[in-house]
Amino acid sequence: MTVKVTVTGAAGQIGYALLFRVASGQLLGADVPVKLSLLEIPQAVKAAEGTAMELEDCAFPLLRGIEISDDPAKAFDGANIALLVGARPRTKGMERGDLLEANGGIFGPQGKAINDHAADDIRVLVVGNPANTNALIAQSAAPDVPAERFTAMTRLDHNRAISQLAAKLNVPVTEIKKMTIWGNHSATQYPDLFHAEVGGKIAAELVELEWLRDTFIPTVAKRGAAIIEARGASSAASAANAAINHVYDWVNGTPEGDWTSAAIPSDGSYGVPEGLISSFPVVSRNGRWEIVQGLDIDPFSRERIDASVNELVEERDAVRALGLI
Numbered sequence: 001m002t003v004k005v006t007v008t009g010a011a012g013q014i015g016y017a018l019l020f021r022v023a024s025g026q027l028l029g030a031d032v033p034v035k036l037s038l039l040e041i042p043q044a045v046k047a048a049e050g051t052a053m054e055l056e057d058c059a060f061p062l063l064r065g066i067e068i069s070d071d072p073a074k075a076f077d078g079a080n081i082a083l084l085v086g087a088r089p090r091t092k093g094m095e096r097g098d099l100l101e102a103n104g105g106i107f108g109p110q111g112k113a114i115n116d117h118a119a120d121d122i123r124v125l126v127v128g129n130p131a132n133t134n135a136l137i138a139q140s141a142a143p144d145v146p147a148e149r150f151t152a153m154t155r156l157d158h159n160r161a162i163s164q165l166a167a168k169l170n171v172p173v174t175e176i177k178k179m180t181i182w183g184n185h186s187a188t189q190y191p192d193l194f195h196a197e198v199g200g201k202i203a204a205e206l207v208e209l210e211w212l213r214d215t216f217i218p219t220v221a222k223r224g225a226a227i228i229e230a231r232g233a234s235s236a237a238s239a240a241n242a243a244i245n246h247v248y249d250w251v252n253g254t255p256e257g258d259w260t261s262a263a264i265p266s267d268g269s270y271g272v273p274e275g276l277i278s279s280f281p282v283v284s285r286n287g288r289w290e291i292v293q294g295l296d297i298d299p300f301s302r303e304r305i306d307a308s309v310n311e312l313v314e315e316r317d318a319v320r321a322l323g324l325i
Contacts, residue, residue, distance in 0.1 A: 001033075002033040002034065002035050002064045003028055003032055003033070003034050003035070003080045003081060004034075004035045004037060004078050004079045004080050004081070004119070005022055005027065005034050005035070005036055005037065005079070005080070005081045005082075005083065006037040006038075006039060006075050006076050006079040006081070006082045006083070006118075007019060007022070007036065007037070007038055007039065007083045007085060008039040008040075008075070008082075008083070008084050008085050008086040008110065008128075009039075009040070009084075009085040009086020009087070009128065010038035010039060010040055010048045010051065010068075010085070010086075011038075011040050011044040011045075011047035011048040011050075011051060012044075012085065012086060012236075013233060013234075013236035014085050014127065014235075014236045014239050014240050014243075015038075015051070015085050015086075015240075016051060016236070017236045017237040017239070017240035017241075018083065018085070018240035018243060018244070019036065019038075019051060019055060020054075020055065020058065020060075021240065021241075021244050022034060022036065022244070023036060023055055023058065023060040023062065023063040024058075024060055024062070025060075025062045026244050026248070027081070027244050027247050027248060028081075028247070028248065028251055028252075029248075029251075029252060030062075032062065033062045033063075033064045034062055034063060034064065035063075035064045035065045035066075035067070036052075036055070036063065036065070036066045036067070037066075037067045037068075037069070037075045037076070037077075037079060038051070038052065038066065038067065038068045038069070038075070039069055039070070039072060039075035039076075039086070040068070040069075040070055040086070041070060041086075042070045045068060045069075045070055048068050049068055052066045052068055072109055072110050072112075072113035073113050073116065073117050075113070076110070076113045076114050076117045076118045077117040077118075078117070078118070078119050079114070079117075079118045079119060079122055080118075080119045080121055080122060080123070081122070081123050081125075081247060082110075082114060082118065082122060082123070082124045082125070083125050083127060083243055083247070084107065084110060084124065084125065084126045084127060084128055084134070084135075084138065085127045085128055085243075086106065086128055087103055087106060087107075087127075087128025087129055087134060088102040088103050088105075088106060089129075089234075096315075096318070097318055097322070099130070100130070100133065100315065100318055100319050100322065100324070101322050101324070103128070103130070103133075103134050103137065104137050104319060104322060104324035106128075106134075107126070107128075107134045107135075107137040107138040107141075108137055108138070108140075108141045108324060109141070110138055110141075111137065111138030111139060111140065111141030111142040111150075112141045112142065114138065114141075114142050114145060115141060115142035115143065115144050115145055118145070122145060122149055123149050123151075123247070123250060123251070124138065124139075124145075124149055124150045124151065125151050125152070125153055125243060125246055125247055125250075126138065126150070126151070126152045126153065127152075127153050127239060127243055129185065130184075130185070130186065130315060131152035131153055131154075131185045131263065132152045132184050132185055132263050132276075132277045132278065132279075132312055132315070133277070133312070133315040133316065133319055134152070135150050135151060135152040135263065135277045136150075136276075136277050136316060136319065136325060137319055137324050137325055138150060139265070139277070140324070140325035147265045147275070148264065148265055148288065148289065150265070150277070151246070151250075151262055151263060151264050151277070151289065152185060152262075152263035152277055152279075153185065153239075153242055153243060153246055153262075153263065154181040154185050154189065154261045154262060154263050154279035155242035155243070155245050155246040155260065155261060155262065156185075156235065156238060156239050156241075156242035157181040157185060157189055157191065157220060157221075157223075157261065157279075158179055158180075158181050158191075158242075158260060158261035159238070159241070159242055159245070160191075160220050160223045160238075161179050161181065161191040161196075161216075161220045162176045162179050164216055164219055164220055165179075165193065165196065165198070165203060165207075165216070168207060168211065168216070169198055169206060169207070171198060171199070175198055175199050176196060176197070176198055176203070177196070177197045177198075177257065177258045178195050178196050178197050178258060178259055178281070179191070179192070179196045179260075179261065180192040180195055180196065180259070180261055180279075180280070180281040181261035181279045182270075182278070182279055182280065182301075182304070182305045182308060182309075183278055183279055183304075183305055183307075183308025183309055183311070183312065184263075184278070184279070184308045184309075184311050184312050184315075185263060185279065186221075186308070186311060187221045187222055187225075188221070188304075188307050188308040188311045189220070189221050189279065189308055190217070190301065190304040190305050190307075190308055191216065191217060191220045191221070192281075192301055193207065193212055193216070194298055194300075194301055195281070195295055217304075223235075245260075246260075246262060249284050250262075250284050250287065250289065251284075251287060252284075253283075253284050253285060253286075253287075254282075254283045254284045259281045259282060259283050259292050260281075260282060260283075260284075261279050261280070261281060261282065262279065262280070262282045262289055263277050263278055263279040263280075264277065264278075264280060264282060264289045264291070265277055266278050266280075266291075267291065269291045269293065270291075270295075270297060270305065271305075271306070271309075272305075272309050273309070273313060276309065276312050276313065276316060277312070278308075278309055278312055280292070281295065
């Protein structure tokens with residue numbers, strides 16, 4: 001069966017880094033045909049047409065067609081996977097409330113279009129920031145779609161944390177298991193080394209607390225800003241790679257003996273208010289994310305998880321006050 005994958009903001013940098021990998025089979029598997037639906041704002045449709053021409057010129061064996069539209073109803077019609085990449089970036093002098101309101105005008109209508117037109121098995125990954133709250137806005141506009149189908153991406157933070165720890169310990173990234181990002185995809189996120197394992201040993205016991213607290217956590221949390229400072233643009237290829245990782249694991253399952261990080265609707269686990277879209281340690285079983293249960297949370301971790309979750313509560317309350325959920 002051909003899977004329809006809708007990508008918003010398709011002409012942007014992340015979209016460009018993402019689409020060729022989706023078409024090559026890396027999103028779902030090397031034997032799954034895909035049809036691409038590219039959604040863009042009217043002024044970017046021509047650029048998306050150029051990207052579509054390049055996709056055609058690759059002659060990908062799994063690519064069964066490309067649609068381009070500026071109409072969400074058309075773009076999401078029959079979609080099985082939705083990658084919501086396009087978002088309103090924060091500009092100089094913009095207050096957080098302004099940013100949330102601007103993105104509400106994007107993710108609310110997209111959520112409604114998903115509700116009214118997407119396939120019954122639709123899975124949604126929100127990449128555009130503020131991703132957790134944008135996912136909540138889209139989910140609220142899609143009451144007929146199971147809430148668990150709306151997720152936000154913290155896999156990029158997860159991958160960054162693995163890479164930083166591997167470099168510190170001079171080990172391959174494949175040695176690191178059970179990394180967790182808790183909370184919001186923002187500077188308050190908490191990358192947790194107290195449950196991560198390196199060669200079967202607890203990661204926090206292999207590094208100095210000072211490095212964990214003063215170098216590791218801020219480096220992971222502020223990596224996006226560091227990349228903007230270095231390259232003059234935000235993370236694109238690494239964000240696209242993380243989106244591929246997230247959806248592939250969601251559809252095909254996480255490896256036995258390991259877990260990953262994803263922002264999914266809370267069921268109340270670990271003191272995170274029910275319904276909040278927050279990052280947890282998760283496994284994918286039979287196409288569904290499940291929160292890893294039974295982890296002991298030490299006081300150092302508890303304080304940082306709570307801080308990030310409190311930020312998510314503030315964002316939720318702000319969009320509620322704006323009438324966006």
